Amino acid sequence: MNRQTNQLSQNSSTQLYYSQYLKQQQVSPIAERFVADEVQELRKQIEQLTKQLEFKEQMISEMRAHQKILMNRSSEPTHQQKDILVEKIKEFEMRLKEKEAQFQNQLIENSLLVKENQSLKQEIIRLESLIKDPSIPKFVNSIVDLVRQCHPQNHFPNSKPELRECWRWLKKILNDYIQIKQRMH
Incomplete structure (x- = not known):
């Protein structure tokens, strides 16, 4: 015991x-x-x-x-x-x-x-x-704001686009940019 x-x-x-x-x-x-x-x-x-x-x-x-x-x-x-x-x-x-x-x-x-x-x-x-790193949320918020500003006002059903949508948009922009660069050279 x-x-x-x-x-x-x-x-x-x-x-x-x-x-x-x-x-x-x-x-x-x-x-x-x-x-x-x-x-x-x-x-x-x-x-x-x-x-x-x-x-x-x-x-x-x-x-x-x-x-x-x-x-x-x-x-x-x-x-x-x-x-x-x-x-x-x-x-x-x-x-x-x-x-x-x-x-x-x-x-x-x-x-x-x-x-x-x-x-x-x-x-x-x-x-x-x-x-907990404060720079990460700031960076994410700035990317979300950039995507929202580059689209028409009522384009997204919610007030902000989802991160997945932002990522797709950034990838598409970068792919287009790379293709344009390759055509120039």
Whole structure:
């Protein structure tokens, strides 16, 4: 019970620290939820893997205790009994190695997910900083105004043309210009 309380307080303090960090970095609530959800999911996976490891270690200790009991029961095991025990031990060691390899692979995958999550977070921060750049909206607005001024007054159903329409118009103008330049040369 104490361990669960410790984990809950650790999780809540970690989440509080992380949310404060994200606020300092001026990350949007969407990115905060994305990162917190990913971190929470990774914590759950690590907790599950830790429980599996503890269970397997308990199984190992029980099997060793059982092995000692069996060894103590028969004072002088026969050759056949020794061979059977050796075979069982080898089989158990092989299964143990397989489980260790699986655990290591899961740990590596989780580490890669954490690294990928960090790179995604950095990319989100970079994109948000680009969006917050004040020159981008000014540039877009000036292009939209240029397109609107070059067309008749009621040409666009809305008061402003859409960005897609502006882009098409600019491409057409540039293509025409390039063709005229090529004809002159």
